[in-house]
Amino acid sequence: MSALMIQGTTSDAGKSTVVAALCRWLARQGVSVAPFKPQNMALNSAVTVEGGEIGRSTALQALACGLEPENDMNPVLLKPQTDVGAQVILRGQVHGNMQALDYHRFKAEARETVMAAWQSLRRRYDVIIVEGAGSPAEINLRENDIANMGFAEAADIPVVLVGDIDRGGVFAQLVGTMALLSPSEQARVKGFVINRFRGDLGLLQDGLDWLEEYAQRPVLGVLPYLQDLMLDAEDSVQQAGQEEGDGLFRVVIPALPRMSNHNDFDPLRLHPRVALRFARDPEKAGPADLVILPGSKHTRSDLTWLEQSGWPEYLDRHLRYGGKLLGICGGFQMLGRSVSDPEAVEGEAGETRALSYLDFDTRLASNKTLLEVEGGFLDQQAGFSGYEIHNGLSQGPAFDRPWLTLDGHPVGAESRDGQIRGCYIHGLMDRAEACDALLRWAGLPPSEAPAPDYRAHRLTQLDRLADSVEANLDTAKLHQWLFTLKG
Structure with missing residues (x-):
């Protein structure tokens, strides 16, 4: 089993779409691939084949793989009910309601659920593409982390860090995130992807060269901003009134x-x-x-x-x-x-x-x-x-x-x-x-x-993402990372 984890510098950096793109790209090559998101917080969910519940974005990634969604693909789902409380769902089933501080203490126990689901998936698929949540540099959430580097360290898998250039400050995002990681976590980051770029790539090249020199890691590629891309979102909805x-x-x-x-x-x-x-x-x-x-x-x-x-x-x-x-x-x-x-x-x-x-x-x-x-x-x-x-x-x-x-x-x-x-x-x-x-x-x-036909539309959009991977990422290096860096 091989694995690669996609983490982001911020929420909505594009982790979900990058994972979906990689899943679709590999599935089109005939690879037995599955998505995995250890912990998700979202109000958009989907029903699994076992009669459980997982995040909607992970279900979309399963579709990209040609699979039905499974409980193990998203073992911890948090559905916010108030600003400080959420319903906790473990491997598809309701565990109970918890306040934020209570859940923070519960994460050590939730880790066992996450690792059991991970072991179940890794026995059944050749490649697993893992999605992080939020940012790995959230210092206040690092204790008993199961969403980002805490999971990557426990599962011993390599990481690619994604930054969103459409928001601005992408080099600060990437370098700042790396600076807040521990030495072992920094070593786990194999490279970067810059997401949602608009304009002439030639104007970005000096920055890419500087980043590779400064961070001593390759930029795997720059994914363009895809106009009119519409896929299942975790939570975000168009601005009210628009x-x-x-x-x-x-x-x-x-x-x-x-x-x-x-x-x-x-x-x-x-x-x-x-x-x-x-x-x-x-x-x-x-x-x-x-x-x-x-x-x-x-x-x-x-x-x-x-x-x-x-x-x-x-x-x-x-x-x-x-x-x-x-x-x-x-x-x-x-x-x-x-x-x-x-x-x-x-x-x-x-x-x-x-x-x-x-x-x-x-x-x-x-x-x-x-x-x-x-x-x-x-x-x-x-x-x-x-x-x-x-x-x-x-x-x-x-x-x-x-x-x-x-x-x-x-x-x-x-x-x-x-x-x-x-x-x-x-x-x-x-x-x-x-x-x-x-x-x-x-x-x-x-x-x-x-x-x-919405299902046909979703498949078309997933193919657009896979095409973008083919055209804009270093696929030879991706193959090297996936099939020689074992998780």
């Missing part, structure tokens, strides 16, 4: 503070007839044909935020003018009468009044539903595939008016006038036929041009 697409059909999504799985809406971002807007302030949201309440990792607190921000008034006005309203997962729970949390699953125990657009109540519980699903629309000949990730159960008369079917069983709920729909299914619009069906319900007129 509109994507120039279509005439307007979709507005309230940008909840604890919004989860916003990748659900990537097919809408790609749709040529849709203008998509994430908005925090309803006064700046503008009119909409369709409003979607997204998933939430803390439904009750996000409901309070909606109320305090004035969104109920916006939604009432939107419905009076004939607009459609869709709720997905946590957003679906918000459409009911109440959300109760007697077991303190998402925070303090209690009950919160919901929007009362649909006649049902939700009771959160510690058991978590994790399912990959397939089904269809009851009113249209269109199929979908997706997944469920949620706690608790919703019950009430609204479920007597379903609008979807799963394995022959009706699911979801719809208002009597047909303006409001909700369900627990993420990824509902990934298939073009399902996206078209949903938009037809919402009022988008039929067209000869179908919605984009």
Whole structure:
């Protein structure tokens, strides 16, 4: 087994895309390769083949390898619920909720989970591309580190350090990060990759020469800024208020503070007839044909935020003018009468009044539903595939008016006038036929041009990344590092 770890000078330096690019590049050569991220903090997650949960970006990297996502690929997933607390998921399953200081002390125990998953993967694949988290130079997090150099040292694998030149100061990023590493960690860094470069590479050459001379390590290459690259993100979402697409059909999504799985809406971002807007302030949201309440990792607190921000008034006005309203997962729970949390699953125990657009109540519980699903629309000949990730159960008369079917069983709920729909299914619009069906319900007129095929789009983007590796990195040195530096 060979391995290489990609670490970054900062969060969002491009570690996830570089790992995905390397995975795709190796898979296209017929190499048995898998991704691994020891620890991830993200609200965007995916369901694994074992019925577990891992970070969405790692699932994308599995797709790049031609694999189904597995629990072992991301053994520790932290899903923030507050600024100082998160749900802790170990090898796909919920371990419990922890405050930040409690988790910091728990990391020594979490290391055992990480190393067990690592040993499981290394027995089954020839090459593993490992992704770090944040920066290895975060001094306050170094004790019992399992995300960056702590893992690299434990697994005895080489590291490539990635810096983002689009942010500026890339040489300071790389040199400063190296300066804060221990001597053994510095020795583990075999070279650098500069990411997201725009312009004439000739203007950068003097800096590259200086860096190699100063650091006594090679620059493996400079990856260009890829225009219009859109792939599954861990957490980042477009700036609230920014509109994507120039279509005439307007979709507005309230940008909840604890919004989860916003990748659900990537097919809408790609749709040529849709203008998509994430908005925090309803006064700046503008009119909409369709409003979607997204998933939430803390439904009750996000409901309070909606109320305090004035969104109920916006939604009432939107419905009076004939607009459609869709709720997905946590957003679906918000459409009911109440959300109760007697077991303190998402925070303090209690009950919160919901929007009362649909006649049902939700009771959160510690058991978590994790399912990959397939089904269809009851009113249209269109199929979908997706997944469920949620706690608790919703019950009430609204479920007597379903609008979807799963394995022959009706699911979801719809208002009597047909303006409001909700369900627990993420990824509902990934298939073009399902996206078209949903938009037809919402009022988008039929067209000869179908919605984009999101799965095909993702594969095309992954191939763009692999092509960029072929064109811009020293692939001979990559082969040398991968197949002679054994992990």
